[in-house]
Amino acid sequence: MDDEAGSHPPGRAGGGLLVVHHSRTGGTWALTEAAVAAATDAVDGALAVEVVGAFDAGPQEVMQSKGLLLATPARFGYMSGALKDFFERIYHPCLDETRGLPYALVVKGDTDTSGAVSSVARIATGLAWRRVLAPLEVVGTVGEADRLAAAELGATLAAGLEAGVF
16 A cells, blocks of 8 residues: 555545546446445445546546546556546646545556556656555456456445545
């Protein structure tokens, strides 16, 4: 777990888990679905879990959230264009408002995920967000073990947000 010392950002007590995702071929969506189902089960309604496509998520959703799960395919050694678009639209409005926001990441690639992971990490670092769990990186076809790993990540993130651990 990556966690930096510091208090939680103010004004997030009522927020929930915001899941921002993009999937063109369905692999990333399969992982997102597993993470969301497990997150929802883990908190049993005590924490809202909002799922929004990367093109539809905006600064307000981010500022009102207690934490984020970002899910993207790896495209040409980078995150998807949709997730990049999300970051471009929310970056300046959220820059001073979301410092310390906990986040986790799911990346699905055909051959490599490292470029996508590092590109998200660079932007999240610029926003001063806190990565609270190791990224889930899946290369190749999504299998049952990958879905289980996504479910574990989603449940852990949601439970940690609900308990105030993150």
